[in-house]
Amino acid sequence: MIIKTTKAILASEITDPLLFKHRRQIIKGMIGTLLTGAGVKSVLANDNKPTWGDLPKADVLSQSLTVTPAEIVKNHTNYYEFTFNKTDSTSLAQNLPTDPWSVEISGEVEKPGVYHLEDLLSQQSIQEYIYRFRCVEAWSMVVPWVGFPLASLLKMVKPLSSAQFVKFTAIYDPNVMPNQKVNAMLEWPYVEGLRIDEAMHPLTILAVGMYGESMPKQNGAPLRLVVPWKYGFKSIKAIVKIELMKRAPITTWNKFSPNDYGFYSNVNPAVPHPRWSQNSERQLGGRFFMPRRQTELFNGYGNEVASLYSDMDLRHFF
Numbered sequence: 080m081i082i083k084t085t086k087a088i089l090a091s092e093i094t095d096p097l098l099f100k101h102r103r104q105i106i107k108g109m110i111g112t113l114l115t116g117a118g119v120k121s122v123l124a125n126d127n128k129p130t131w132g133d134l135p136k137a138d139v140l141s142q143s144l145t146v147t148p149a150e151i152v153k154n155h156t157n158y159y160e161f162t163f164n165k166t167d168s169t170s171l172a173q174n175l176p177t178d179p180w181s182v183e184i185s186g187e188v189e190k191p192g193v194y195h196l197e198d199l200l201s202q203q204s205i206q207e208y209i210y211r212f213r214c215v216e217a218w219s220m221v222v223p224w225v226g227f228p229l230a231s232l233l234k235m236v237k238p239l240s241s242a243q244f245v246k247f248t249a250i251y252d253p254n255v256m257p258n259q260k261v262n263a264m265l266e267w268p269y270v271e272g273l274r275i276d277e278a279m280h281p282l283t284i285l286a287v288g289m290y291g292e293s294m295p296k297q298n299g300a301p302l303r304l305v306v307p308w309k310y311g312f313k314s315i316k317a318i319v320k321i322e323l324m325k326r327a328p329i330t331t332w333n334k335f336s337p338n339d340y341g342f343y344s345n346v347n348p349a350v351p352h353p354r355w356s357q358n359s360e361r362q363l364g365g366r367f368f369m370p371r372r373q374t375e376l377f378n379g380y381g382n383e384v385a386s387l388y389s390d391m392d393l394r395h396f397f
Contacts, residue, residue: 147220160256172296186323187242203227210307225288246328248320271315272328308377341397346378
């Protein structure tokens, strides 16, 4: 599905294009012939270079976005299961086994089950989605994700009318994730959630790669959620369970500190974090003296998603 919009974003607001030199060319066409048997495994395995075919771009407010350099995105990650250091997770995450990988889908659906990731991918149309990514810590980047709409997966398993929320659970593997064994700050495994209409929105995707390659382990391989109008911690990594629910799930950061991290966590410059303002953001990869970018409501995707919250007080339901 091609999502067409008309909103343009000024080049002065985004990452310096001179810093981005080595992006792989992503070509047009489906990759259905690649997403079978060994073809899928070569895409999912992080030990080898993947063989993504030429992919169509989903035109989602991306015409004027300049992508953040890949090496910055790959080496600036919050992955607290491994470490609180943004750079060390790049090396620590390489010990996480990601092939084979299965996702358990359960709850208010007609077709629950445990699905092999390659089987799920074989039924999807993979595209490139260039999205702004805004962290709750007030830094931002622009990432070319490779993935497919979450809605297409949910439609495949046929949600029941009683399904009002979607719960996502990340992998729990304390043998390779040190903080799951020793860190008591957060409860593991990592859990996130969306309202069903948010999950079904065409901007919400499940990503299996970025920059035309398979997803790096430190960035959430082999399957992560991406919700571009919400703060980054909502985009849960290494998903192993998807459950459709009647009531809102208890999510990791909201449980840890509900006054700091709301269930919705929509990007909103008018709602500060208790310890810092959300009015502006530091753009990763920008020039040294580049001014901070003014943060937009819904991270700039308001025309597409504001109607989801038309009857809500966004200060109360933050």
